[in-house]
Amino acid sequence: MEADEPGISKDIAAGRRKRPRTSIAQPYTRLRGPAVLGHDDFPPTKPQGDNVIEEVTGVRKIRMLYLQLLYRCNFACGHCFHGERLKYADAYTAEQACNLMRLMQQQHGTEAVTLLGGEPFVYKDLAPVVRYAKHTLGQVVEICTNGYRIGPRLREIAPCIDLLRISLEGIGNTNDAIRRDGSYTAALDSIALARGLGVRTGATLTVNRHNISEVVDLAYTLQALGVSQLKLHQLRPVGNAALHPELLVTDPADYSVMRDQLRSAPLRIEVVLDEDLSEDGALPCAMPGPRDEIDRIESDPRGALTMSCKAVGKDSHAFWYDKDTDRIVHRPSAKDEVTLGIPDVVYSHA
């Protein structure tokens, strides 16, 4: 990556660590952000060493960083788990995003980064962040997008992307009803464009009452377009979905029918289900066994870090990336994911 790319300092481009502007042992530094997030409630940051996640949890290795660059999106889907936060201005600067990717690689050996939002293609510095991840850090780079009118920017960064994952909410009008008119066609066009540019593609769908009967047909459609994987998530009643209970699948038998249909369909595309959709359902919220390796850590645009996307919609973060000091800090609370032992998400096949 070139040092003179917009938003990226020469230090970042050279892979050098920025000196923190304040000491971590100083009293708690409030994060920037709207007061509605309840930042005043956060406890003070404890003095801590350089690798605080390992010190507190014993987790040494984290394979992948999910980095939500911003909350903003060009859609406002009826099921979006971000809910009100779609309107928030919180976002990583390009420098902060690159710093966090570098920190996670140095401290936890991360090998891959997934960039998402909000909508990452409306993030103005997506190109320099992607180039830094690929060229400077050598990461496997995945981007999750709604695929709406992303052509020009996709062409720009295609050589740096290992997987483009496009979210869909059903076929045709089923998708457009929850997103916007024309969004289904736009998403399929983006898949075709990515294929033409030599970028591997995946897709994701959050299963709701209206699209559950379309899952198999959608899988065939995506297979025909050369998509390699379809990931299915259960809709949880958080964010906008809490305002749309009519979208929820209320009868677990409907999931059984969907799994049976997927098993009996001669599909070549890989279909993976989050464990809430699996036959056995999710694990109860019990403290996971001691592990020194985990698959993923996710950062929201404020810098909150979570090792479990089960915590989605709840502020249960034990760790934060402090953007002011360029450090990971531990802010324990009675409801954080370490205290409560919220398990991480596991995927399985139908």
Ligand code: SF4
């Ligand atoms: S679900 Fe995805 S595309 Fe829809 S509003 Fe949320 S972030 Fe945007």
